[in-house]
Amino acid sequence: MFSSIGWPEIFAIVIIGIIIVGPERMPRVVEDVRAAVFAARKAIRNAKAELNGEFEEFEELKRPISQLASVRRMGPRGVISKALFDDDEEFLDSFNPRKLMEDESSAQPARTDMPAHASDSASPKNPAASFSYADIYKKHTNNDDVL
Structure with missing residues (x-):
């Protein structure tokens, strides 16, 4: 989560925290920050799980629409040949x-000996x-x- 923060930054935050909060209240503030970070992670995890459930339902609705779009792109000749030959590509390629x-x-x-007459x-x-x-x-x- 904090992969971009190095040890010098962490040290600076601790020193500033000790100066502002004081050494007596610093452990309590660290616990509060830790609890807030864990609560935020849990809320994000729950939101992701809920959205993933909604997106699965969306994918079920999206599949027939994408099939309809592919049929429209084929045109009437393509749809008929696909229905008749059931995706037999080799047979269709022969025509x-x-x-x-x-x-x-x-x-x-290439011919190089073309007739003169x-x-x-x-x-x-x-x-x-x-x-x-x-x-x-x-x-x-x-x-x-x-x-």
């Missing part, structure tokens, strides 16, 4: 276009092989007027 786009970009190295790049040789979710996602995010 996440951002994750698919990141996976494809990390799997494909525009006609070669305009018509792919195998249309099924050129399909990717990343392209759809890029087109969708670039067109703001779609929705």
Whole structure:
């Protein structure tokens, strides 16, 4: 409690106390101060215990409100997918276009040998092989007027 008070300060307080109170009444004053400190500690301890009991009830009320706030942050699509897939994160990540786009970009190295003719790049040789979710996602995010 008095960790910041050192021995010189305590000595100064005792000397001032002896001068002001007197050596005869000093033991009685020390007992009174000691009793006041213990009473203050007991009152603080009781107040903490009472407040902790009240805060437990507050936490019970706070929990549903925080769950409602997290549902609001998810949006309708997130709530429905959470209810349907019951927090199956791995299954939901397989349909996440951002994750698919990141996976494809990390799997494909950057091309340096681009064809020189525009006609070669305009018509792919195998249309099924050129399909990717990343392209759809890029087109969708670039067109703001779609929705």
